[in-house]
Amino acid sequence: MKIEDELKSTVEYSKSKQIVLNIMYTVNVITERFNDIIKPYDISSEQFNVLRILRGQKGCPANMCIIQERMLAKTSNTTRLVDKLLLKDLVTRNVCPDNRRKIEVLITAKGLDLLAELDPKVQEHEEFFAKNLNNEELEQLNTLLEKYRTK
Amino acid sequence: MKIEDELKSTVEYSKSKQIVLNIMYTVNVITERFNDIIKPYDISSEQFNVLRILRGQKGCPANMCIIQERMLAKTSNTTRLVDKLLLKDLVTRNVCPDNRRKIEVLITAKGLDLLAELDPKVQEHEEFFAKNLNNEELEQLNTLLEKYRTK
DNA sequence: GTGTTACATTTGTATCAACAAATAAACATT
DNA sequence: AATGTTTATTTGTTGATACAAATGTAACAC
Structure with missing residues (x-):
């Protein structure tokens, strides 16, 4: 339409x-x-996004800067997002011993479980719209978007 | 990229x-x-969006329902958006005499002036990204997005 | 080692968004 | 004309966002 x-x-x-x-x-x-x-x-899409970033780290702790630059919305307040995840025991947060300005954030087993439970639903969501296009069209759309936002 | x-x-x-x-x-x-x-x-993007909808009415008053269905984000609170515009004298708001449940919202001369001032800047913004694609590619992108979001 | 600058994160504040519940008018039914 | 139903909008509340300023730490010059 x-x-x-x-x-x-x-x-x-x-x-x-x-x-x-x-x-x-x-x-x-x-x-x-x-x-x-x-x-x-009971998590927001940005909280989900942070969890996914942390899982992508594969056990390597992420500091706030890393999370920020991988987030979709760069203007979000990473500290308070992590606060929320901490309250739900989905992540841990510790001061980095090598550089005390930095914070090491890690996803917990509970966080990983939550993501594992969401994985099939999220995949289904992605495919719900993607199924409207064939493989060539998906490629095209990705390429056009990349080209479109060139600065 | x-x-x-x-x-x-x-x-x-x-x-x-x-x-x-x-x-x-x-x-x-x-x-x-x-x-x-x-x-x-000093306006938000959603406030700007409402102003643009009202201008599109070409003098015909818009009620809240109409504004809502034309907004990009359907979940926004139209009442409070219009409140903000009212405070800045960019719109007027009156109860509809024919149906007192409805509200007639109109853009003021001040609102139209603001839009007129923004028009070239907004157009420049739209073209800033669009210039990365040729005419055929723009068509393609529009078509693919339409097709993609089919429910 | 003291001062300056840069870096990483947090906090304050004000505004905005999300969602449910409430209000109020119009319409339909008997 | 009283009753219930639908329609249109508003309000309350809680949580999220945006931006600036503040805090604490590290690195470096001298």
Whole structure:
């Protein structure tokens, strides 16, 4: 469905405006569905994102800087995100012995269990939309997005 | 730049995960730049969005339902968004005489002036990214996004 | 070793978003 | 005309976000 119709617009947008609104709108569609998935598990999508980053570290502790640069939304407050995860025993947080300015954050077994439980649901979510495109189209979309955001 | 590199990932993602992260990341890149533009004007991007919807009404008042269904983020609180615009004299709000459950929201001359001032900057913003793609690629990207989010 | 700068993270504050519950008017039914 | 139902909007509350300023630590110059 055209973006003008999704947003019930009476006027047609320029190509470049269409793209911006189209991407923004698509994110909201994706996010809405994703939030439904993780809602029963009592974590936010950004908290989930941090957990996934920590798992990606494969046992190697991550400091705040590393988490920040791997997060989707760079403006999020990493400290308070980790605070929340700490309260739920999904991560541990310790001052780095080599450099006391740094913080070592690690995912716990409980955190890993939660991710393992979510994995199939998250995969299903990703494939729910991806199944609308064939393999070549998926490649194209990825490539176009990469090219689009070049600064 | 590949999404894995943007997010400094050590592992490669599945195609479907790439798309989700790619779209999410691209929105953040777009939004970050857009917020820089509107920041000096002391309105949020959602407030700007509501103003644009109201201008699109071409003098015809919009009620809350109409605004809501045309907004990008359907979960936003329209009442309080309009509150903020009202405080800045960018819109007017009146009870609809025909149906007192409804509210008639109109953009003011001041609101229209603000939009007129922002128009070239917003257009420049949209074209900043769009210029990375040729006309055919822009079409393709729009089409792929539409197809992708089919439910 | 003292002072300066850079780095890593936290905290304060004000604003904004999410979701459920509440209100209030219009419409339908008997 | 009283009753229940639907529609349109608002409000309460809790939690998240954004940005600036503050804190504490390390590194380096001299």
